[in-house]
Amino acid sequence: MKDMLKDQVALVTGAANGMGEATAKLYAQEGAIVIIGDYNVEKAQKVVEEIKAAGGQARCYGQMDVTKKDQIKAIIDATIAEFGKIDILAAFAGKTFDGSGLASEVQYQLTMDVNMTGMYHTVFEVVAHMKERKSGKIIICSSNGAFNPTTPAYEYHMAKAACESLTINLAMEVAPLGIRVNCLKPGPIVTPFWDELLPPGPERDGLLGGIAQVEVPMARTGTAADIAGPALFFASELSSYVTGLCLYVGGGMGYIYSHGQSFILSAMKKEAACK
DSSP states (O other): OOOTTOOOOEETTTTTSHHHHHHHHHHHTTEEEEEEEEEHHHHHHHHHHHHTTTTTTOOOOOOTTTTTTTHHHHHHHHEEEEHEEEEEEOOOOOOOTTSSOOOHHHHHHHHHIIIIIIIHHHHHHHHHHHHHOOOEEEEEEOOGGGGGOSSSOHHHHHHHHHHHHHHHHHHHHGGGGGGEEEEEEEEEEGGGGGGGGOOSHHHHHHHHHHHHHHHOTTOOOOHHHHHHHHHHOOOSGGTTTTOOOEEETHHHHHHHHSSOOOOOHHHHHHHHOOO
């Protein structure tokens, strides 16, 4: 299909790489004017240039660090000033600080600031404009690990669980206004996000491959493109009668009973059996 989002204005956060980048590029292919929101301006501008080179339309208005309310507002104000509207918000900005070596209190606060509070401020800054127009689509990114963790990641998974609660509560409020709010719950998707946890290489490949074989019924890890497709569904009229949905996108992980059900528990059982 082509032009599913023709002339719509889409703000995509966390769009400089990974799932956000793939979604931004797919939206542009479908005719949207895409605003690239990210704290890394250099990478964001590169995505803009790549979209334009492919014949699409995109903008980067500067840094968008979602832990800073003034930057969130500045990007949204610039979008409204140029286009007069935001039709779509796809909120992918997120980060884990596990393995960072930070003190636990600092790690907790940073994780919540980026993944929960930053999401809250971004969504409500946008939804105020959508309410005026009585139209809009909001796509929030959670994680399969919020309620089906492969391994404990307390702060990150707590923050992502809050995003699902935000989805459902906001969807209830704004449904009568013609605004739809839905949530993606990615499974093991291989993106630069993992670099914080484990550098690319054989060790990471083995870990992710093991998780896929044990926990994912489709027995493979996902790609950023696997997320962009469902994000397009939620942004398009194909989902015109869908709101408040938290959708698993993980090859069956999370809602189909998989081979070992828990990669970590399976490994522990094997270790115990060897003793």
